[in-house]
Amino acid sequence: MNDYLSIVTELLIGFVFLFIVIKFLGKTQFSQVTPFEFISAIILGELVGNAIYDEEVKIGHIMLAIFTWGAIIFVVEMLTQKFKRTRKLLEGEPNIVIHQGQIKYDALKKAKIDINTLQSLIRQQGYFSIQEVEYGIIESNGKASVLPKSEYDTPKNSDLKVPYKPVNLPITLILDGEVVFDNLKEVGFDEKWLKDQLAMQSITNYKEVLYAEWLVSKPLYVVKYEKRSS
Secondary structure, eight states: OHHHHHHHHHHHHHHHHHHHHHHHHOGGGTSSOOHHHHHHHHHHHHHHHHHHHOTTOOHHHHHHHHHHHHHHHHHHHHHHHHOHHHHHHHTOOOEEEEETTEEOHHHHHHHTOOHHHHHHHHHHTTOOOGGGEEEEEEOTTSOEEEEEOGGGSOOOTTTTTOOOOOOOOOEEEEETTEEOHHHHHHTTOOHHHHHHHHHTTTOOOGGGEEEEEEOTTSOOEEEEOOOOOO
């Protein structure tokens, strides 16, 4: 029983300290993964994983290892921000693998990807043929950025001379049967207005509503809970 309790305790402590380190270092550890960040994520996971199953490793060892590695990552991040020459080494650099519609095999080789992988990366950007691409760049995090040829590019409203229309953000007012009062206040309405809007849709209780959303110049959008068949 003590072994199980020890594992649970070490997991919880490891999670807390890893979370603190990740929050301190910022979103780069889980969004744009560079080679160095990938290595750091593996090592941080190994530190906790080994500690769980190694009885000789104490909680203090876990804390020291995590904060030491976190300090190393922080120093490296500071170096890449202040000294441009270190960025290429630690973060990598983008590779232009398609230039003016032509595949650059040397760049593909440098990025260590083959044609099949390139096709897959391009498809993920919404283009299903290399012939549609004018420029293709493999970013340092392994993702592809694509600039299509003009005949395959999506036209913008400005290209079509479409008149400007303001873009508004939908606001959630009810979620899981509960009113989000902060959002209601933000849009400038009160609870009486909300009740009146619901009454217009024959709803008398918030608990009937799964989701309600407000958008400028549109009626309140309401999704009711499905009635369960008896």
